[in-house]
Amino acid sequence: MPIRALTGNEAMAEAMRQINPDVVAAYPITPATEIVQLFASFVADGLVDTEFVPVESEHSAIAACTGAAAAGARVMTSTASQGLALMHEILYIAAGLRAPIVICEVNRSMSSPINIHCDHSDTMGSREAGWIQIFAEDAQDAYDLTIQAIRISEEVLLPVIVSTDAFIISHSMQRVDILEDNEVQKFIGPHKSPYSLFEKTITIGPLDLQDYFFEHKRQQIDAMWKSPQIIEKVAKEFATKFGRTYGFLEQYRMEGAEQVIIACGSTCGTARVAIDTLREKGIKVGLLNLRVMRPFPHAKLLELLKSFKLVSILDRSVTMSTMGGPVYVELRSALYDAPERPLLVDYIYGLGGRDIDVEQIMDVALKGEQIIKKNKVEKPVDYIGLRE
C-alpha cells in the first residue's frame, strides 16, 4: 500500500480521482478550494473520465449534481461553509429524490463575523436536510470515509456528506496510506442506479401534494433508519479488506471509566492524548468519537453511555436554542429513555477556529471529577477557551 504525505484536501481529492466519478460539478470556496482545484487538474491531465462542470455557484453545483445523479451517474462535489449554506435548498431536493451524491466537505464557521476557520456550524446547520453526515478525524479518515461514502450512498440511496475540520485537517500534511486504484474501484464496484433516464422515460421531481407527499417522506425516513446497517456493513468490509476500522462510534479507553468525553472530528485526536495522560494519573475517563451525526446513533449511544456517571460533550457549534450545542441536545434526548442516566455537561469550544489543546480537554475531565463528587451539574452548558 503506497504511503504518501497529504493534506486532508489532497487526501479527499485523491480519493475522488480513484473513485473516478461520472460527474463533478463544483464551485471553489476556502478551505475546500484545493479539492476542486486538484480534481480539475486531474480532469485536465486526463487522469479521470469525469465530466467536470465548473458552475457559477454552489447552488448550481449541487443542482447539476442532483440532475446528474437522477440521470443515473455517479456524482461528487465539494464545498464548505457559506457554500454548503447556498446549497441548502437543493440539499433537501437531492435527499428527497433519493439521489446518491457524495460531498467532500470542509467544516468552516458561518458568517458573520466573517471567518475562514473551523467550526461545525455549516455541517450541523444542514443536519435536517436528509443527508448522511460523517465526520473525519484526520486525513486518513477523510480518504477512507470518502471511499466508503460512495458505497453507502449508492446502497441506501441517500446523499452523504463527509467532512474534515478546516485548516486543522484540510491544510495539514500527514502520512496517509493510499490504496491502489484498482482496489478502490473493486471496493466501490460499478455504479448501479435504480433507474436511468436514458433507458426509460420517467418523471423526476413532479408536484406531490396531500395525497402522496407524506408517504414519500416516510420512505425517506425509513431509508435513514435502514442506513446504519449499510454504514456498518461497508465499514466492516473495508476493515476486512484494508485493515482500518470505522463505523458509527469509536470507543477509546472507555473500559473501567466513570466519565466519558464525546466529540466529533479532529478534536478526538487531541482528546486521545489528553485521555492517555489522565489515565496515567488515575483519572477514569474515556473518549467516544461520534463519527456519524446523521443518522444520529441514539440507540447505540443509550446502550453505551447509560451506565457512566458523567458524559461531557464537546460541541464545536451552537443551536442558538439556548440549550447548548447540537450533540448535547440530541444526546440528552437519546438518553431520556434510560432508567438511570449519566449527568451531562456541554462545552461549546473552538468557534471560528479557536484552538483547543490537551490541557483544556484534561480540564474537562478534572471538572468532571468534581461534578461526579457533588453528583450535581451546576452549569449544564459551559465554554472552553472563551474570554468573558
Place this chain on the structure above:
Amino acid sequence: MEKIFEVRWHGRGGQGAKTAAILFGDAAMSTGKYLQAFPEYGPERMGAPVQAFNRLSDSKITLHCGVKEPDVVVVLDPTLLESQPVTKGLKSDGTIIINTLLESKELRKKLNLATQKVFTINASGISRDTLGRELPNTPMLGALAKVTEIIGLEDLIAYTKKKLVKKFRGKGSGVIEGNLESIKRAYNSVRGG
C-alpha cells in the same frame, strides 16, 4: 523518537516557510516517520511574519492543536528577531537555528538563552549565491537536517529533488539545482551548539 518532536518555522510571507515545513515533513516520512506539516493561516501578505510547524514521531500522531513548546525553532529572517517572540515556548533543552551573519555567542546573549542550543547559518548569502536571490528556505532545511540528524544529506537531497521536480515541472533545472546546492552548502556550514 518515542515522543513527538516539534518544529516551529518563523519566516516572512514569500520566503517559503510553509514549503520548507512540507519538504522537511515529507523527507522525514521517507525515513519511516509519521509527520504533520502545517502553516499558521492568517491574512497572507508578502513580507508579513508567518509561522509553519512540523510534528514528527515514530508512531501515529493524533494531536491536532497548535505547537506551543517546540523542540526546534527555525528563523528564516534575521529581522524577525527584533519583532517576533521567536524563542517563546522553546524547550529548555531545545534548539534554535537562525539565518544570520552574527555568531551564535552573540545571539545567545541577545535572545537571553541559557540552556538551549543556538546554531547560525548565512542562509541569505547561500541562496543569493546559488539562486541569485534571497530564498532562505532550502538552506534552512539543510541546516535543520544537519542539526537534528533526522535525515542524512544524501537522502534529503534525493528526496527534495523528487519533490522540486514535481513542483517546478517545466521551469528548467536551474532552480532545482540551485535549491539542492543551497541545502548542501547549508548542511556543511551550519555552526553553533
